[in-house]
Each structure stands twice: as C-alpha cells, then as structure tokens.
Amino acid sequence: xxxxxxxxxxxxxLFSVLMVIGLALxxxxxxxxARIANFGIVxxxxxxxxxxxxxxxxxxxxxxxxxxFLISMAFGTLVAxxxxxxxxxxxxxxxxxxxxxxxLGFATCVWIVATTEQDLTGGALxxxxxxxxxxxxxxxxxxxxxxxxxxxxVALILYYVSRVHKSSYGRLLISIGDNExxxxxxxxxxxxxKLLLFAGTSAAMGFLGAIFGVMERFLDTGNxxxxxxxxxxxxxxxxxxxxxWGAVVGAALTVAIFDILFQSYIPFPQSWYGQAIPNIRxxxxxxxxxxxxxxxxxxxxxxxxxxKLMRRMHGS
Amino acid sequence: MDIIxxxxxxxxTEQAPLILAAMGFALLYRLTxxxxxxxxxxxxxxxxxxxxINTTFDLNFYTILIPTGILAGLISVATYFAVFRPAKxxxxxxxxxxIISFGLSVFLRHGLQFVFGYPVRFFDVPAPHTIFVLGVGVxxxxxxxxxxxxVLALGxxxxxxxxxxxxxxxxxxxxEGLAQVSGIRxxxxxxxxxxxxxxxxxxxxxxxxxxxxAAPLLGWRQFLFILLVVLVGGAKNIGGVIIVGAxxxxxxxxxxxQFGQALYSQLVxxxxxxxxxxxxxxxxxxxxxx
Amino acid sequence: xxxxxxxxxxxxxxxxxxxxxxxxxxxxxxTKSFGGRVVVDIDDLILGxxxxxxxxxxxxxxxTTLMRMITHAISLDKGTVTLSAHDNDGxxxxxxxxxxxxxxxxxxxxxxxxTDFEQLTILDSMLLSIAKGPDERAYKIYREQGLxxxxxxxxxxxxxxxDFEDPYGFAGSAGEKKLLDIIRCLxxxxxxxxxxxxxxxxxxxxxxxxxxxxxxxxAEENMAxxxxxxDLHVIWTMCDYVHFMAEGxxxxxxxxxxxxxxxxxxxQYLGSGHV
Numbered sequence: 001x002x003x004x005x006x007x008x009x010x011x012x013x014l015f016s017v018l019m020v021i022g023l024a025l026x027x028x029x030x031x032x033x034a035r036i037a038n039f040g041i042v043x044x045x046x047x048x049x050x051x052x053x054x055x056x057x058x059x060x061x062x063x064x065x066x067x068x069f070l071i072s073m074a075f076g077t078l079v080a081x082x083x084x085x086x087x088x089x090x091x092x093x094x095x096x097x098x099x100x101x102x103x104l105g106f107a108t109c110v111w112i113v114a115t116t117e118q119d120l121t122g123g124a125l126x127x128x129x130x131x132x133x134x135x136x137x138x139x140x141x142x143x144x145x146x147x148x149x150x151x152x153x154v155a156l157i158l159y160y161v162s163r164v165h166k167s168s169y170g171r172l173l174i175s176i177g178d179n180e181x182x183x184x185x186x187x188x189x190x191x192x193x194k195l196l197l198f199a200g201t202s203a204a205m206g207f208l209g210a211i212f213g214v215m216e217r218f219l220d221t222g223n224x225x226x227x228x229x230x231x232x233x234x235x236x237x238x239x240x241x242x243x244x245w246g247a248v249v250g251a252a253l254t255v256a257i258f259d260i261l262f263q264s265y266i267p268f269p270q271s272w273y274g275q276a277i278p279n280i281r282x283x284x285x286x287x288x289x290x291x292x293x294x295x296x297x298x299x300x301x302x303x304x305x306x307x308k309l310m311r312r313m314h315g316s
Numbered sequence: 317m318d319i320i321x322x323x324x325x326x327x328x329t330e331q332a333p334l335i336l337a338a339m340g341f342a343l344l345y346r347l348t349x350x351x352x353x354x355x356x357x358x359x360x361x362x363x364x365x366x367x368x369i370n371t372t373f374d375l376n377f378y379t380i381l382i383p384t385g386i387l388a389g390l391i392s393v394a395t396y397f398a399v400f401r402p403a404k405x406x407x408x409x410x411x412x413x414x415i416i417s418f419g420l421s422v423f424l425r426h427g428l429q430f431v432f433g434y435p436v437r438f439f440d441v442p443a444p445h446t447i448f449v450l451g452v453g454v455x456x457x458x459x460x461x462x463x464x465x466x467v468l469a470l471g472x473x474x475x476x477x478x479x480x481x482x483x484x485x486x487x488x489x490x491x492e493g494l495a496q497v498s499g500i501r502x503x504x505x506x507x508x509x510x511x512x513x514x515x516x517x518x519x520x521x522x523x524x525x526x527x528x529x530a531a532p533l534l535g536w537r538q539f540l541f542i543l544l545v546v547l548v549g550g551a552k553n554i555g556g557v558i559i560v561g562a563x564x565x566x567x568x569x570x571x572x573x574q575f576g577q578a579l580y581s582q583l584v585x586x587x588x589x590x591x592x593x594x595x596x597x598x599x600x601x602x603x604x605x606x
Numbered sequence: 607x608x609x610x611x612x613x614x615x616x617x618x619x620x621x622x623x624x625x626x627x628x629x630x631x632x633x634x635x636x637t638k639s640f641g642g643r644v645v646v647d648i649d650d651l652i653l654g655x656x657x658x659x660x661x662x663x664x665x666x667x668x669x670t671t672l673m674r675m676i677t678h679a680i681s682l683d684k685g686t687v688t689l690s691a692h693d694n695d696g697x698x699x700x701x702x703x704x705x706x707x708x709x710x711x712x713x714x715x716x717x718x719x720x721t722d723f724e725q726l727t728i729l730d731s732m733l734l735s736i737a738k739g740p741d742e743r744a745y746k747i748y749r750e751q752g753l754x755x756x757x758x759x760x761x762x763x764x765x766x767x768x769d770f771e772d773p774y775g776f777a778g779s780a781g782e783k784k785l786l787d788i789i790r791c792l793x794x795x796x797x798x799x800x801x802x803x804x805x806x807x808x809x810x811x812x813x814x815x816x817x818x819x820x821x822x823x824x825a826e827e828n829m830a831x832x833x834x835x836x837d838l839h840v841i842w843t844m845c846d847y848v849h850f851m852a853e854g855x856x857x858x859x860x861x862x863x864x865x866x867x868x869x870x871x872x873x874q875y876l877g878s879g880h881v
Binding site: 035037039090093094095096097098100101102104105108109112113115116226230233237275279280282283285286287288289290293294297 | 351399402403406408410411412414415416418419420421422423424425426427429430434536540543544547577579580582583586587589590593594597
C-alpha cells in the first residue's frame with residue numbers, strides 16, 4: 001500500500017480530528033441527550049492520560065511491556081470513571097450553574113495535581129517514557145497504526161451512540177434531559193441514570209486521553225488547558241448537539257479545517273503557524289459557538305427528529 | 317511574625333482584586349441571572365487597557381484607574397449589545413447562554429492577542445511604596461486595591477439601596493414584566509448594570525496586572541474562584557460576596573503559608589466550596605421539586 | 607381542621623371490588639406551608655376506599671398541593687402518607703420515598719398544567735412509560751424492538767380508543783398533550799391514579815370517551831382513582847364518593863348527591879347560582 005501522501009502532519013491532523021470526534025460523541029450523550037453541560041472534559045481526559053502514563057512509566061513492571069501497557073490503559077480508564085462517578089454524584093442534582101462549577105472545578109483540580117506532584121507527573125516540565133506497545137518499523141508506520149486503532153475506537157463509540165438513539169436507554173436519557181420532573185413521575189431514576197451515564201462517559205474520555213498520551217509520547221501540563229474542551233464543544237455544537245452525526249459533521253467543519261486543511265494543504269507563510277493560526281483557530285471556535293447557538297441553535301444537522309426515527313423503526 | 321495577622325493582611329491586600337471582581341460578577345448574576353464566563357475577559361482587558369494607557373500616555377498608576385474603569389465598563393456594555401441582548405431577544409436557553417458566554421470569552425481572549433501581541437506586557441510604573449500594616453509590608457498599589465473594594469462596595473450599596481436607579485434595578489431583578497409596566501426603562505437600567513460590572517472587573521484587572529503583568533489568561537485563571545465566591549457567598553447581596561471573598565482571600569494565604577505551595581491551598585478551597593454548593597444545592601432541589 | 611366525622615355520610619358502599627382489597631392512600635397528620643402560609647393541613651384522610659373518588663374545593667384549597675404531597679413531588683413539613691395495596695408488599699410509606707419510586711409502587715399522577723416531552727413523539731412517550739429499569743440499561747442497545755413487540759398490543763389499544771393525528775409524530779394540540787399525559791399514567795398500570803383536572807383542555811367528546819375508559823379500567827383492574835376537577839359535571843357523574851376541601855383540610859365527605867346539596871359546599875364553593 002502506498003502511503004506517501006500520508007505525511008507526519010496529516011497523521012497528526014487526522015489523529016486530533018478523530019480525538020475531538022470521540023470526545024464530542026461522548027459529550028453528545030452528556031449534553032445533547034441528558035443536558036449535562038460538561039465544561040471539564042479536559043479533566044477526565046487528562047486524568048486518564050496521566051493515570052495511564054504514571055502507572056506505565058513509574059512502575060517497575062515485572063512482566064512484558066504489552067501487559068504493562070494494557071493494565072495501565074485499563075487503570076487510566078478506571079480512574080477517570082471513578083472520578084466521573086464522584087463528580088457525577090456532585091452535579092447530578094444541581095442546576096446548570098452547579099454543573100459548570102463542578103466540572104470546571106474538577107478540571108482545575110486535575111491540572112493542579114498534575115502540576116504539583118512533580119515526582120509522579122514531571123509537573124510543568126513533563127514526563128517522557130511513553131510509547132507504542134508495538135514496533136512495526138518506522139515511526140510513521142507506528143503512528144499510522146495507532147491512528148487506525150483510534151479510528152476503530154471512535155467508530156465503536158459512534159456505533160454505540162447511534163444504537164443509543166434507537167434504544168430504550170436513549171429514550172430514557174432524552175426524557176430526563178427534556179423534562180426531568182416528568183420523567184421522575186413516570187418512575188425514572190434520573191439521579192442514578194445521570195450518575196452512571198456521567199461515570200461511563202468519563203471513563204471513555206479517560207481512555208481516549210490515554211490513547212492521546214501514547215501518541216504524544218510525552219505528557220506535560222500544557223495539554224490540560226481549555227483547548228480540548230473547547231474543541232469538543234465546538235464540534236458538537238456546530239454539527240448539532242442532539243444528533244448522532246453532529247460530532248462528526250461539526251469536527252469536519254471546524255477542527256479538520258484548521259488541523260488538516262490549514263496544516264497540510266494551504267501554503268500559509270511559515271511564520272503564521274507558530275502563533276497566528278492557533279490563535280485564529282481558537283477565536284474562530286469561540287465565534288462559532290456564539291453564532292451557531294444564536295442563529296442555528298440545533299447546529300448544521302438541525303433538530304433531533306424522533307418522529308422520523310420512530311416511523312423508520314416502528315412504522316408499518 | 318504571627319501567621320494569622322500575616323494571613324489577614326497579606327490575604328486581604330493581595331486578593332482585594334478577587335473581591336472586587338466577584339462584586340461585579342455578582343451584580344450581573346443577581347440582576348440578569350446570567351453566568352457570564354466572558355467576565356473573565358473584562359478583567360483581562362482591564363489589565364491590558366491599564367497597561368496600554370500607562371505606557372502610551374505615561375500616566376501614573378492612580379490616574380489610569382479612572383479611564384480604565386470607564387473603558388472596561390464600555391466594553392462590558394458593548395458585549396451586552398453585541399451578544400447577550402441579541403441572544404436574549406432570540407430566547408436562547410440558560411444552558412446555551414453559558415456556552416455562548418464561554419465562546420465570547422475564548423473569542424476575546426485570543427482576539428486581544430492580535431491587538432496587544434503575544435508576549436506578556438508589563439506596566440511602566442515606579443516600584444510602589446511599602447507601607448507597614450500590623451508589621452507586614454504591603455505595596456501601596458495593593459492598599460489602593462483594598463480601598464477601591466471598600467469605595468466601590470459602599471458606592472454600590474448606596475446606589476442600589478438609596479437612589480431611584482437602584483430602586484429600578486431591584487425592581488427589574490425581581491420581576492421584569494412588572495417593572496416594565498410600572499414605567500421603568502429596562503434597557504437603561506440593564507446597560508447601567510453591565511457598565512458597573514465592567515468597571516469593577518476592569519479595575520480588578522488593572523490591580524492584578526500591575527502586580528504581575530498583563531497576560532491573556534489573567535482573567536480566566538481567576539474565573540473559577542470568582543464563580544465559587546459568588547455562588548457560595550450568595551448572589552443576593554453584595555455583603556455575602558464580600559465576606560466570602562475575604563474568607564477566601566485570608567484562607568488562601570494562610571494555607572499557602574502553611575503548605576508552602578499556593579496550588580495546594582487552591583485545591584483545598586475548590587473542594588471545600590464545591591462540597592458546600594453540593595450540600596446547599598441538594599437541599600434547594602429538595603425544596604423546589606416540581 | 608380535621609375531617610368532621612359527623613358530616614360524613616355513612617351510606618356510601620364501595621362498588622366494584624371489595625373494600626378490603628382496594629389499594630388506598632392514608633394521609634396522617636400531614637402539613638405543608640409555603641412562606642408561612644399553611645396550604646395543606648390534613649389530620650387523617652384515606653383516599654381510595656371507593657373506586658373513583660372526587661376531590662373538590664375552591665381555588666387555593668390545597669387540592670393540587672395535597673396530590674403532589676402524595677407522590678412526594680413536594681416534601682411534607684410533617685406527617686406521613688402510606689400506601690396500602692393489600693398485596694404481598696404490605697403498607698408502603700410513600701412520604702419516605704423519592705418521586706421516582708412512586709410508579710414502581712403503583713402511584714401515578716397526571717399533571718394539571720400541560721406537561722410533555724418536547725423531544726419525544728407520542729409513541730416515544732408511551733414506550734417510555736412502559737419500559738422498566740431493566741429495559742433501559744446503558745448496555746441494552748438492542749432492547750427496543752423486543753420492548754415494542756411485547757407491548758404494541760397495549761399501545762395499539764389506546765391508539766384505537768383515541769384519535770391521535772399522528773402517533774409517530776409529536777403531540778400537537780393542547781388536547782393531545784393532555785390526553786397523552788393521562789395515557790402515560792395509565793400505561794404505568796397504577797393501583798392508585800391521581801387525576802389533576804384531567805378534562806381541562808379536552809374537547810367534549812374526548813373527555814366523555816376518556817371518562818368512560820377510566821371507569822372501565824377501574825372496574826377491570828383493581829385500581830383506585832382520585833379526581834381533582836372543576837368541571838363538576840364530571841364529579842357528579844363519575845365519582846362514588848367526594849371529599850370537599852377548603853383552606854387546606856377536608857371539611858366534608860360523602861356521596862356526590864350528599865355533597866352536592868350540602869349547604870356548606872353551596873356557600874363556600876358552588877355559590878347560590880349553582881344549578
């Protein structure tokens with residue numbers, strides 16, 4: 001197979017777009033269906049990344065690299081899930097203001113711990129020693145395989161989300177997001193449902209964080225800023241918060257333009273790439289949130305359309 | 317030196333801008349119901365504005381506070397007209413409004429880097445005088461910040477409680493429809509609220525900035541604490557915000573002196589405040605079930 | 607104020623199912639105040655000794671608040687609400703349970719004001735009502751078709767009774783939403799059904815159809831119904847027994863005919879112009 005067209009920039013661009021799609025899909029379950037506004041995505045993602053990295057690098061593993069790798073991955077996912085359980089317990093019965101404080105506060109706590117516990121995390125200086133659990137030749141080959149693995153993970157998340165829409169579970173989430181008191185009066189345990197949803201999606205975010213850490217090979221607290229939360233939120237909002245494919249369409253219209261199109265295909269002057277383009281990227285994302293929510297609140301794909309879905313699934 | 321008196325003096329003088337910013341944020345939150353994430357950029361812009369006026373016109377720090385406050389107030393009003401008012405007229409929901417303000421915050425944070433450049437910018441001011449309070453040396457800039465908090469708090473209190481505009485603000489906050497019927501001009505009053513909040517935020521930014529430098533993340537770094545202080549202090553009255561703000565300031569400093577690490581004290585404070593909000597929020601949910 | 611037993615008509619004999627086996631709700635020593643004003647103050651009240659009971663009274667008498675206290679949608683200042691379903695469960699203290707447990711114990715309440723899920727279609731609403739916890743687990747992503755197949759007959763039965771414009775679509779008119787709200791509750795197969803102004807906003811023929819259906823369901827299934835209603839025609843024709851509430855307490859109980867002609871009721875509620 002000829003992969004000459006796939007240079008390092010493109011691999012990295014595709015990787016970051018897929019990463020954002022994965023996170024935005026998980027945010028879709030939280031925000032789009034259950035209406036939990038998670039402003040602390042980076043906290044769960046970063047926690048998974050660091051929990052994985054610290055366990056993998058700092059422990060003197062007595063057995064093979066691959067097993068150590070897999071156990072560390074599972075650990076990162078588990079820790080993020082437990083954090084999701086704790087934060088979910090805090091926010092599941094609070095109003096939007098409380099959810100904002102709880103999730104933002106959690107993300108800040110993760111940043112603080114990653115910064116202060118230098119012995120474990122390397123703090124602001126960062127921590128190396130991560131790598132792929134395989135070696136199939138060149139750096140490019142290894143990275144491309146890792147990109148393919150991420151693509152499979154994201155595809156599985158997408159499949160799960162599309163099944164959720166077609167399942168009784170999805171209906172439960174929508175009912176709670178739509179009118180929680182009414183759902184409760186019909187016997188739906190909204191607190192428990194939101195709590196478990198938040199824990200599960202947080203674990204998945206942690207898993208994606210660990211995957212990201214492997215690709216980076218080097219963890220530093222610069223990754224724990226608001227950027228990834230913003231990117232996931234913009235992708236979802238632009239595409240359509242309530243739609244299965246919203247995250248994919250939104251990421252294609254936002255992150256892909258900056259991280260693939262501008263990086264690999266448009267010949268901007270070299271000096272722009274350092275600060276100007278990243279700066280314009282964030283500015284555009286901010287503006288996109290404002291404009292889309294004001295003029296097309298359901299995003300590019302529009303509203304949910306359960307009527308079409310019901311007719312397709314149960315129509316005669 | 318006594319750690320308690322140290323904490324009080326250092327805490328209150330160092331964190332006076334936090335209290336100032338929280339007051340402005342609370343005003344907006346209480347009277348318009350909006351959690352304005354972009355308020356952090358009002359603070360950042362206050363710092364940049366003060367720095368720019370200071371270095372361009374070669375004015376001393378005390379003089380630049382006045383134009384900085386006014387400019388920040390005007391920018392705050394401008395964001396209201398450019399974003400929040402149109403959004404409200406379009407009946408954007410509460411959750412979406414927070415996301416919009418988040419978007420505006422990001423937009424302004426990165427936009428100002430085009431105007432003021434990427435590196436952090438420093439004020440051009442002579443080193444402040446050191447004044448001893450309870451045996452602790454305090455910079456004169458910080459004392460001015462403390463004084464500003466008092467002046468602004470008293471001013472706001474007087475304004476809201478004693479003047480006819482204040483009466484209108486209170487009426488508008490409790491029932492917009494009724495206020496409109498009784499001949500209050502909601503627009504003028506709302507603009508006034510945004511202006512005052514902007515002044516408070518801008519001045520806070522100037523005080524933060526002169527203590528270190530004008531940097532893009534200056535306001536955003538403070539946002540979580542402002543939010544916590546306002547939500548815990550209760551947005552109902554400015555007094556609660558000042559008290560919780562003062563407690564925050566003193567305990568942050570106390571813990572920092574104890575742990576030798578400012579971030580740990582922030583960590584403790586975030587956790588404690590969120591637990592308070594959880595306990596209170598659960599109770600509120602219990603009382604307000606539909 | 608306690609229910610005055612001397613005013614209680616003793617002639618009422620429950621019909622349809624024996625009195626001992628009918629599920630009932632026992633409210634004891636229950637109060638609720640808002641901002642210092644006592645809205646509900648019930649000493650001792652049993653709802654459900656008759657198949658269909660009415661709860662009437664002037665505006666602000668506390669009828670809706672009482673209903674919401676029963677489902678624990680608002681907390682009680684003091685007192686208890688106990689469900690006796692006369693089955694294996696034994697009595698259940700509802701006032702110790704969250705609202706979300708009511709359906710499981712067979713207590714359902716319809717809403718006075720129009721309440722609907724904006725994002726869910728009519729069919730969605732019905733399936734949501736029917737689905738139980740085990741159907742709605744996060745990992746059961748293929749459960750929907752089975753659920754639909756198991757319950758389509760029941761759903762179809764309701765769809766046949768009433769003329770929804772498009773069952774696959776969203777409830778359009780206020781009437782459809784109101785009706786859907788009630789059907790959602792019926793699909794829970796409640797043992798105690800609280801209807802809060804069920805006829806408000808319904809066209810006359812739908813109202814009559816619905817009331818017929820409620821009667822039928824009450825007779826077929828061992829269900830107790832309590833109706834809060836301002837349309838007194840409904841109360842007089844539907845109910846086997848009526849509670850009259852004023853200022854937070856039940857002041858009078860009896861058969862519809864007895865209540866209808868009682869001077870307290872006429873004075874306080876019906877007015878002299880009453881027909």
